[in-house]
Amino acid sequence: MAALPAADGDISRTHRQTDRQTDRQTDRQTDRQTDRQTSKQQTNTLETSMFMVTKSLRAAAWLAAFTCTFSASAVWAQTAVKVGVLAPLSGGSASDGAWLMKGHELAIEEINARGGIKSMNGAKLQLVVGDTQSKPETARSEAERLIEREKVSALTGAWASAVSAVVSQVAERAEVPFVITSAVADNLTEKNMKYVFRVSPKSxxxxxxxxxxxxxxxxxxxxxxxxxxxxxxxxxxxxxxxxxxxxxxxxxxxxxxxxxxxxxxxxxxxxxxxxxxxxxxxxxxxxxxxxxxxxxxxxxxxxxxxxxxxxxxxxxxxxxxxxxxxxxxxxxxxEWMPDVKKDAARQFVTAFEAKYKAQPLTTSAQAYAATWAIAEALERSKSASPQAVRNGLAAIRTKTGPVTLLPSEEFAFDAAGQHAVANVVxxxxxxxxxxxxxxxxxxxxxxxxx
Known part of the structure; x- marks a missing residue:
């Protein structure tokens, strides 16, 4: 039996079905092509991004390395070396402490103005001060604070013998050099201490x-x-x-x-x-x-x-x-007077009078010499470590420079840490x-x- 021809509605429905099938096939093909293209583009984009990130990371790493290297040098050049000063800034001996500080401050100002410690990329010196109040126990706690908390490279000052004796014990135990400025008790440099030095003479x-x-x-x-x-x-x-x-x-x-x-x-x-x-x-x-x-x-x-x-x-x-x-x-x-006939002494007096509008006392000169001695030790040792500074102090031998203002032929410390300095009347x-x-x-x- 022959098939009957389809009605118009059926033909239209058939065409629509065929069209939909064709469209779906076309869409699937198009989608697959698009997906492949998109995937390829994404892959290319990801690879490009990864490449760019890698380049950026490499650049950042190089820049960081350069910056760290540069910053380390810059920080080293600019980092101050701490020098602890112990002085009676209050109490009955406050006036003596004030004269002591003037000598330390002038020396620091001159050292830094001349370029700091050149062997350490121009590192500057910074005074960190402790008030002893002329009391041995206060001096002990202040010395410990400067060593343990402030991390000073050296100590100086102390002024009185009783106070200097206590600070000497603290410094020796901590292995931090202590340069005594003015105390004269003989036994301060007669105890076989390795970290104690003195610029003033024995009594x-x-x-x-x-x-x-x-x-x-x-x-x-x-x-x-x-x-x-x-x-x-x-x-x-x-x-x-x-x-x-x-x-x-x-x-x-x-x-x-x-x-x-x-x-x-x-x-x-x-x-x-x-x-x-x-x-x-x-x-x-x-x-x-x-x-x-x-x-x-x-x-x-x-x-x-x-x-x-x-x-x-x-x-x-x-x-x-x-x-x-x-x-x-x-x-x-x-131990010293402002009118002694030495070139270094005259230069010191001129600078002191210009800054403070007064003549320096013996204490001021000794503080000045002690601070310059520490600077000389740093220059020689090329290090701010207390051990290196101690070795630098022990090695000083000079007849020239600001440190030679005291009445001695040569500025040097003997094996006991004593400067062989004369006295005047x-x-x-x-x-x-x-x-x-x-x-x-x-x-x-x-x-x-x-």
Whole structure:
């Protein structure tokens, strides 16, 4: 039986079905092609992105490496080397601490202005200060703070012998170098310590110089036959007094009065009365400046006029001159004076006066020398590690430069850490201090007693 022809509606439906099938096939083919193209494009894009990321990472890594290298050099060049300073900035010795700090600050300013530590890419020095209040236990805690928390490369200062002794123990235990500025007790550099150095002389050396000066005075007709020793009862005074007794015994000069006192007292008339009653014709003093003023005023009140030789910078401070005639003609053996004849000393005095509008004291000069010594040690060692700085200090041997302002032929430390420095004798002449001995550095002649 023959098939019947399809109706128009059926034909249209058939065409639509055929069209839909064709469309679906076409769409699937198109989709597959599109997917393949898209996939290929995505792959290419991903590869391109990965390539770009890789390039970026490589560039970033190179830049980071360069930046780190550059920054490390820059930071090393700009990082300050910390130097700890211990000084009495409050309490009864605050004025001494202020003079000490002036020397440290001027040295730091000059060192940094001259390019810092050149062997360390121009590293600058930074002072980190601790106030000892002239108290040994406070000094101990401040020294520990500077070493443990501030990570200083070296310590300096301390000023008084009792305080310096405690700081020496802390520094030696921590293996951080400590450069003593002004303390004179002999045993500070007689304890086999490897990390303790001192720019000031021992008290025994000063007393030996006094012995030689007595011979000079005897040649001028001023003889000493009966001696009195008056001193503060701390390590400084005790060390000086012990050395005076040895020197006087060797010269067969009788000690007719041996008077100690607590530093800071307001009345020393009893001690002066005993010296006067004993008939002393020479008085050896070892006192801080405020105590010296009290002593001289008590002597003036009792009209007691022996030959007076003080020991230490407490006898050459400007405030002492306020006592007027009571101090006129007196002598003091000290480690340094502003008028000593040395080029480095003159340059220091000029710079100090320009900055502070005042003459420096011995303390200031010693602080200046100690700071320059640390800078010299850093320059030699090329490292801020305390061990390296210690070795650098031990190796210093120089006859030139700012560090040589003190009265010695060469700036150097011996095996015990002691600088072999001499002393000078100053006299109050017409209301001012004048270096009168030894002749090689003297700025004036010895004036007759008035």
């Amino acid at each position: 025994k050396w000063a007393v030996e110089d006094v012995g030689r000066f007595l011979e000079v005075m005897a040649a001028r007709g001023v003889t000493a036959t009966k001696a009195a020793i008056v001193y503060e009862d701390g390590p400084y005074g005790q060390s000086v007094a012990a050395n005076y007794k040895l020197m006087l015994a060797a010269k067969k000069i009788a000690v007719v009065a041996d008077e100690s006192f607590r530093s800071g007292v307001s009345d020393l008339s009893t001690q002066v009365s005993k010296m006067r009653a004993a008939g002393a014709d020479v008085v050896f003093m070892a006192a801080y400046v405020n105590d010296s003023i009290v002593l001289f005023r008590a002597m003036a009140a009792q009209n007691f006029k022996p030959l007076v030789i003080g020991y230490g910078q407490g006898h050459v401070q400007p405030s002492l001159l306020q006592s007027g005639k009571a101090v006129e003609g007196s002598f003091a053996v000290v 100053a006299q109050v002449v017409d209301g001012r201090f004048v270096t009168v001995w030894p002749p090689a550095v003297a700025a004036g002649a010895i004036a007759p007693a008035k």
